[in-house]
Amino acid sequence: MKQAIERGKPPQAAGEAAYRPSLAIRLRRDKWLYLLLLPGLLYFALFKYVPMWGILLAFKNYQPFTGFWKSEWVGLEHFRLFFANPEFFLLLQNTLILSFLNLVFFFPAPIVLALLLNEVRRALFKRVVQTMIYIPHFISMVIVASLTYVFLTTEGGPVNELLLQHTGEKIAFLSDPDWFRPIILLQTIWKECGWGTIIFLAALSAVDVEQYEAATIDGANRWKQIWHITLPAIRSTIVILLILRMGSVLDNGFEQIYLMLNPLNRSAAEVFDTYVYAMGITQGAFSYSTAVGLFKSVVGIILVLGTNWLAKKFGESGLY
Template sequence: MKQASIPGLAGREMPTRTYRERRDSRWRRLRRDKWLYILLIPGALYFLIFKYVPMWGILLAFKNYQPYLGFWKSDWVGFEHFRVFFDNPDFFMLLRNTLLLSFYNLVFFFPAPIILALLLNEIRLSFYKRTIQTMIYVPHFISMVIVASMSYVFLTTEGGAVNEFLYTFTGRKIDFLSSPDWFRPLIILQTIWKECGWGTIIFLAALAGVDVEQYEAAVVDGANRWRQIWHITLPAIRSTIIILLILRMGTILDNGFEQIFLMMNALNREVGEVFDTYVYALGITQGAFSYSTAVGLFKSVIGVTMVLGTNWLAKKFGESGLY
C-alpha cells in the first residue's frame, strides 16, 4: 500500500530544525514556565545540599578515619571495615532483629492504613468522617519521646494503669517494658497507633478518584458492600499499594533509631538492638566513624537492591512499578 503524499511536498525532504531553532524553542519554553522552575529551586537545593553533596562521605567506609589526620590523610583500608563487620558475632543478631521488626511492620502496620482508609471511605456523613480523620491524624504530630513516656506511664509495674488493672483482676503484673517477649509487639503497636492515621491520606486520595458509576452499576447487578470493595475499590487503589510497598521495601533495614533507642534497655537489648542503634553506639559514643559508615553503606546497598528487585517483580506481574 502506498503512503499518501502531501500535495506540493512530493519528492522533497522535510526540513530539519537547526541547533539555533532548537535552542530558541527551549528558551521559549523556559520563559513560558519560568515560575514553575522558580518553585522548583527550593526543593532542588534541598536535595542537592542535604542528599547529594554529603554522599562523598561514604568514602569514610573505605578509610581508617582519624580526626587529627583529617579525611584526606587518613589511611585507605578498602573493604576492611566490611570484613570486620560481617565477621562480627553480633552481625547475625542485628540482622535477625532488624528483619523481624521489618517483617512485623510489613505484615501488621502496612495493611493497617489501607484497612482504615477503606473503613473511612464507607462513612457517608462528612462531619463524622472529618472528625474521625482529625482524631487519627493527631498522633502523627506527637514526638516519639512523648509516645515512649506514655508507654512507660501506662505499662510500668510501679503504678502503671494497665498493670494496676491486670493486678486487680488477675492478681499479677506483667513487665511489659523489660520483657524481651513484649519488646517487638510494643514497637509495632506504637507504630500503628502513631502513624496509621497519617498513612491513610494517600489511600483516601486514591479512593477519591474511583468512578462512582462503577458502584452504581455494581448495585444494579446485586453486589453487596464487600463485593464492591473487593471488585471495585481495591483494584482501583492497587497501583498505589504496589508503589508504596516498593518504597517500603527500600527501608527494610531501617527501623528508626529514636523509637528503638527509647524503648530499649539492658534486659531487652538482645531482641532490641538493630543496625540503627548499633551505628549510634559505635559512631557517636565510641568514635568509630569509618566502621559505622560501612554499616550504614551496607544498609543503603541492601535498600537499593530491595527497591530494584521489588520493582522488577511488580513489573513482571503486570504492574507499572516506579519506572
C-alpha cells in the same frame, strides 16, 4: 517560520516535520519556570548529593586529627569486621523480625482504615474521625515513649494495676524482650496508621462512582464492590508504596527503638540503627559505623529494584 522557531513554537505549515526547540530557546522562553525550579535543585545538590562523598569514610580509617582526605585507605576492612562480628546475626535477626511485623500488620492497617472511612456516608462524622486519627502523627516519639512507660510500668502503671487486681501478678512489659516487638508495633500503628490513610483516601476519591452504581444494579453487595472495584482501583498505589517500603527493611527508625531500649530487652531491641549510633557516636568508630550504614543502603536499593522488577513482571507499572 523563522519567527516561530525563535519563539520555540513548531512550524504550522502542512507536511513539515515537528520542530523541537533547542535547550537555549527553551531556557530563554521558560526562564521564570526554571528559576522556580532552581531552589529545589540546589536543595538536592547541597543536602542530598554532596553529602554522598561521606560514604568514602567506609573505606578509610578516618582519624579526626588527620582529616578526611589524609586518612588511611583500608578498602573493605570495616565490612569484613562487621560481617565477622558475632553481633551481626543478632542485629540482622532483630531488624528483619521488626520489618516483617511492620509489613504484615502495619502496612495493611492504613489500607483497611481507608476502606472503612470510605464507607462512611456522614461527612461530619468522617471528618471528625480523620482529624482524631491524624493527631498522633504530630506527637513526638519522646511523648509516645513516655506515655508507654506511664501506662506499662510496674510501679503504679494502670495496665499492671488492672492485671494485679484480676490475676494477682504484674508483667514487666518494658524489660521483657518478648514484649518489646509487640509494643513497638502497637506504637507504630497508633502513631502512623491514620496519617497513612491520606494517600489511600486520595486514591479512593478518584474511583468512578458509576462503577458502584452498576455493581449495585447487578446485585453486588458492599464486600463484592470493595473486592472487585475499590481494591483494584488502588492496587497501583499499594504496589508503589510497597516498593518504597521495601527500601527501609533494614531501617526500623532510630528514635523509637532507642527510647524503648534498655539493658534487659537488648537481646530483642538492638538493631542496625542503634548499633550505628553506639559505634559511631558513643565509641567514635566513624568509619566502621559508616560501613554499617552503607551496607543498609545497598541492601535497601537492591530490595527496591528487585521489588520493582517483580511488580513489572506481574503487570504493574512500578516506579519506572
